[in-house]
Amino acid sequence: MEINVELLLGTKVCDIDGEDVGRIEELRVERDGQSCLVEAYFIGASAVIQRLSAWTLVRPIRGILSTRRLYSAYQVPWQDMDLSDPRHPRLRIAKRDLRHAK
Amino acid sequence: MKKVLAITLGIVTSVGGFLEIGSVTTAVQAGAAFGYQLLWAILLGTACLVFLVEMSGRFSAVSRHTIVDATRERFGFPFFAIVMVGVVLVFFMVLVAELGGIGLSLQILTGIGFPWWAVPVSFVVWFLMWKGTFGLIENGASILGLVTISFVVAAVKLNPDWGAAAHGLLPGMPGTDKAKYGFLAVSILGASISPHLMYFYSSGAIEDEWDKSYIPVNRFIATLGMTFGGVLSMAALVAAALTFQPNGVEVDTFEQSALLMTTALPKWGFFLFAASMLFTCLGAALETSLAIAYFFAQGFGWSWSEDLTPSKNARFCFVYTIIILLAAVPLLMGIDPIKVTLMSMALTAATLPLAVAPFLFLMNDPIYLGEHRNGWISNTVVAITILISFVLALIAIPLQILGG
Amino acid sequence: MDLVRDVMDQKLLDREDCEMGRVDGLVMEVGEHSQPRITHIQIGGTTPWMRLHPAFARLSARLAQMWGPKRKEPVRIPWSRVMTVGRDIKLDVRVRETGAIDWEIWIARHIIERIPGGGHVEEG
Amino acid sequence: MWIKRLLGLSLIFATACKPPTPAEQMESALSWIGTAGMAGKAWLRHTTPDTYTRQTLELSHDKLGQLADELLKSPPPGADSESLNSVLARSRKRIARLEALITAKNVRGFARELDALRADQRLVKRMSDRMEPNE
Numbered sequence: 001m002e003i004n005v006e007l008l009l010g011t012k013v014c015d016i017d018g019e020d021v022g023r024i025e026e027l028r029v030e031r032d033g034q035s036c037l038v039e040a041y042f043i044g045a046s047a048v049i050q051r052l053s054a055w056t057l058v059r060p061i062r063g064i065l066s067t068r069r070l071y072s073a074y075q076v077p078w079q080d081m082d083l084s085d086p087r088h089p090r091l092r093i094a095k096r097d098l099r100h101a102k
Numbered sequence: 103m104k105k106v107l108a109i110t111l112g113i114v115t116s117v118g119g120f121l122e123i124g125s126v127t128t129a130v131q132a133g134a135a136f137g138y139q140l141l142w143a144i145l146l147g148t149a150c151l152v153f154l155v156e157m158s159g160r161f162s163a164v165s166r167h168t169i170v171d172a173t174r175e176r177f178g179f180p181f182f183a184i185v186m187v188g189v190v191l192v193f194f195m196v197l198v199a200e201l202g203g204i205g206l207s208l209q210i211l212t213g214i215g216f217p218w219w220a221v222p223v224s225f226v227v228w229f230l231m232w233k234g235t236f237g238l239i240e241n242g243a244s245i246l247g248l249v250t251i252s253f254v255v256a257a258v259k260l261n262p263d264w265g266a267a268a269h270g271l272l273p274g275m276p277g278t279d280k281a282k283y284g285f286l287a288v289s290i291l292g293a294s295i296s297p298h299l300m301y302f303y304s305s306g307a308i309e310d311e312w313d314k315s316y317i318p319v320n321r322f323i324a325t326l327g328m329t330f331g332g333v334l335s336m337a338a339l340v341a342a343a344l345t346f347q348p349n350g351v352e353v354d355t356f357e358q359s360a361l362l363m364t365t366a367l368p369k370w371g372f373f374l375f376a377a378s379m380l381f382t383c384l385g386a387a388l389e390t391s392l393a394i395a396y397f398f399a400q401g402f403g404w405s406w407s408e409d410l411t412p413s414k415n416a417r418f419c420f421v422y423t424i425i426i427l428l429a430a431v432p433l434l435m436g437i438d439p440i441k442v443t444l445m446s447m448a449l450t451a452a453t454l455p456l457a458v459a460p461f462l463f464l465m466n467d468p469i470y471l472g473e474h475r476n477g478w479i480s481n482t483v484v485a486i487t488i489l490i491s492f493v494l495a496l497i498a499i500p501l502q503i504l505g506g
Numbered sequence: 507m508d509l510v511r512d513v514m515d516q517k518l519l520d521r522e523d524c525e526m527g528r529v530d531g532l533v534m535e536v537g538e539h540s541q542p543r544i545t546h547i548q549i550g551g552t553t554p555w556m557r558l559h560p561a562f563a564r565l566s567a568r569l570a571q572m573w574g575p576k577r578k579e580p581v582r583i584p585w586s587r588v589m590t591v592g593r594d595i596k597l598d599v600r601v602r603e604t605g606a607i608d609w610e611i612w613i614a615r616h617i618i619e620r621i622p623g624g625g626h627v628e629e630g
Numbered sequence: 631m632w633i634k635r636l637l638g639l640s641l642i643f644a645t646a647c648k649p650p651t652p653a654e655q656m657e658s659a660l661s662w663i664g665t666a667g668m669a670g671k672a673w674l675r676h677t678t679p680d681t682y683t684r685q686t687l688e689l690s691h692d693k694l695g696q697l698a699d700e701l702l703k704s705p706p707p708g709a710d711s712e713s714l715n716s717v718l719a720r721s722r723k724r725i726a727r728l729e730a731l732i733t734a735k736n737v738r739g740f741a742r743e744l745d746a747l748r749a750d751q752r753l754v755k756r757m758s759d760r761m762e763p764n765e
Contacts, residue, residue, distance in 0.1 A: 057463065178557070213684075357689055364671075368672075372682075416611070
């Protein structure tokens with residue numbers, strides 16, 4: 001099945017229990033010779049910071065952004081993402097089992 | 103040698119982008135109505151501009167990308183589209199105002215009304231873009247623009263009270279007419295911090311093939327060029343304060359502004375003013391049309407360069423051709439260029455956050471700039487400029503709605 | 507490599523460093539159990555407008571039918587043609603063969619060349 | 631809180647668009663008489679083209695006419711509206727005559743008329759200053 005990546009960005013993701021996880025903001029890919037494989041999806045607000053390459057800007061004011069929520073991103077390996085309905089992506093696991101991105 | 107000549111980019115940016123119908127009109131109005139009291143607004147606008155222009159140049163020299171390129175690349179197409187709508191609309195109005203300024207200068211020189219000049223003037227501007235190279239536009243406009251030094255000569259000859267002028271560099275509140283004072287302050291800032299200038303300068307650095315070795319040159323050019331524009335604009339304000347205030351004249355029209363230097367330089371004052379406005383508005387018209395064409399071409403990834411023959415970058419040339427053609431229409435219908443000018447400045451102020459906010463991100467981007475990222479001083483200045491521009495936007499938008 | 511930061515919206519250059527436009531969209535192939543992979547880069551047409559709103563995409567499609575080179579689908583470049591991803595993205599193609607600059611050529615032929623001094627686009 | 635203050639501030643600026651008060655109209659009238667005076671003075675020094683000077687005088691003449699009409703409808707409080715109207719009408723006539731004198735190239739007549747206009751300007755200025763405290 002073909003999916004347009006640009007339209008996938010910003011769509012909300014639910015976990016296996018239907019709980020809201022966040023929005024897809026970035027895709028980590030690996031170039032392997034001629035092909036380009038998707039390794040992981042990044043979900044959450046600070047994935048946007050990563051995408052804007054704005055860490056140097058945000059790091060000094062890290063203290064102010066004390067709320068963990070604003071400051072966190074989940075890294076979802078490709079195996080854990082179910083994109084069979086691209087408009088409503090679902091995780092194959094529960095939110096509590098997700099790994100925080102560094 | 104090439105680096106020495108690079109100064110012309112600074113001067114053309116300054117003459118065409120800073121000193122144009124908008125800043126002269128507001129400076130003269132401010133001087134006539136409030137004496138030296140609004141000098142601080144020009145100083146503040148110039149200071150912000152020096153930093154923003156320096157950043158635009160540094161960004162291009164280091165990353166080999168323009169600010170527009172990077173805005174699209176970092177923020178994606180949807181955000182870019184929003185900026186595009188706002189910015190292109192405002193630039194278009196500025197272009198109408200500049201073409202009108204050329205028309206008005208020719209009107210006071212010949213007595214033939216400005217609507218008659220709309221078509222010939224637009225044609226000349228288009229032709230210069232069509233046939234000319236970037237270097238020609240750059241050098242031509244900066245040399246012709248030097249005529250504006252007459253503003254400084256006029257101001258000095260009128261023996262200003264330097265102490266009072268220095269006092270005007272600090273913001274204060276006037277006793278009466280607070281509303282008009284505020285409106286003029288907003289317009290002066292809108293006229294000074296004009297985004298088309300940063301886009302133009304950033305593209306110019308690519309056209310002139312700057313690299314990292316230009317960083318010190320760029321700093322020098324941005325500071326000198328924009329200060330040059332700021333000083334000229336302050337001189338216009340001072341001359342207006344000393345010429346119009348004693349006669350009780352409030353300047354509302356171009357015909358009145360034309361009397362700016364007739365007292366200080368009796369013999370040539372009138373013609374120097376007309377020539378100054380003619381050349382600076384011509385420079386600004388070229389700069390604004392180029393800025394619009396650059397904006398589209400860079401945002402959509404078309405080939406662009408003012409130096410290639412038109413068929414080599416057809417879409418780029420097509421954009422400025424259409425824009426210049428459209429800009430002649432309101433003038434043909436006789437819409438007062440001064441009204442367009444005042445409106446475009448308030449709108450510039452209103453759209454400023456859109457144009458300046460990306461700077462904060464781009465100038466701190468390690469991928470584009472590496473070790474040449476902004477330091478805390480530059481970041482503070484950008485943050486303050488964004489803050490000022492938000493306040494300006496909040497003030498300017500209701501003003502527009504209520505038809506001020 | 508981060509797809510959105512490093513690839514999406516970057517400028518595309520062909521073998522001879524001619525501008526081809528920007529990465530307006532990326533096509534991903536997702537299987538039931540296989541690892542998803544990026545198959546194509548999409549340029550122009552309705553692609554960028556779709557990112558704003560489907561209504562803009564419909565509008566741009568309708569306008570493109572009335573005027574211009576009348577190309578129906580956005581240009582697709584297979585990912586295997588990507589040579590380098592860096593400051594810009596370099597592709598192992600010739601721009602004229604891809605259709606990415608159909609508009610550029612159309613405007614050059616129909617408008618710019620007809621104005622004196624516009625020059626000529628060389629064939630090929 | 632600061633948003634409220636900002637909105638208040640912008641409202642103050644927005645009131646810049648309200649119809650001008652009679653005092654402001656007086657200032658505008660003075661401004662246009664002053665403009666005609668400056669344009670005339672510059673012409674006397676042979677430094678401005680005839681057409682420009684005529685056009686500027688005509689503009690001042692028209693603007694002054696509009697202002698005089700409005701001041702007649704709503705006269706400024708504390709001013710002698712009859713003498714105000716007569717001095718404004720006289721200034722307008724003088725400006726019109728200046729225009730004609732340019733066409734006739736009558737420099738001496740022009741200088742005399744210009745002096746008279748300046749005297750009228752001082753008169754209007756005095757009237758305007760006198761009504762200031764009532765504002």
